[in-house]
Amino acid sequence: MNIFQQREQILADLIEAYREHDEEKTDNLLDQLADLDKPAEQEKPLPEEPKEYGFYVTANNDRLLLKDIDNYWSARTYDNDSVSNVWKNGINYVKWQTVCETLPPEAFPLKRLNTGDGDDD
Incomplete structure (x- = not known):
């Protein structure tokens, strides 16, 4: 059945x-x-991971994320002058799957920021 x-x-x-x-x-x-x-x-597929490294913001609350040249993600939020960790298990740099598991569905798709360094869209 x-x-x-x-x-x-x-x-x-x-x-x-x-x-x-x-x-x-x-x-x-x-x-x-x-x-x-x-x-x-x-079994839902993960949201598509952005290809380029750089800064991104979430769609729901404009949380600032960074994808580095090694394809690791970090959250760039500050509380009391220190970087606040949003990922599970207190890890600062995570792979895409952890980003998708941690953030709510409404956080996607991520929007790439133009930082003016010439590598942005």
């Missing part, structure tokens, strides 16, 4: 449980429905 057939069966069972006022069965079926969506959610 494929995922669409499973979802269809759970929905049919959910309607029946609702009509029977079976709260426990309804909750169980809702959990099953949510579990069906978890694998699909985990």
Whole structure:
């Protein structure tokens, strides 16, 4: 049975449980429905990584990020005159996958900044 057939069966069972006022069965079926969506959610492709190194800002809150020449990313935010770490495990320089895992979906796509050094768009 494929995922669409499973979802269809759970929905049919959910309607029946609702009509029977079976709260426990309804909750169980809702959990099953949510579990069906978890694998699909985990398999979502990462946003496309910008090719050029340089400074970027996030789409949702203009957080400043830097992609260096070794393809590592760092967040360039300051709190109390020190660089604030936003990446998990206290790491300062991370690969693209960690950027995508740490930032919310609305942070993408990143916008490249023109710094005036001639290497920008």
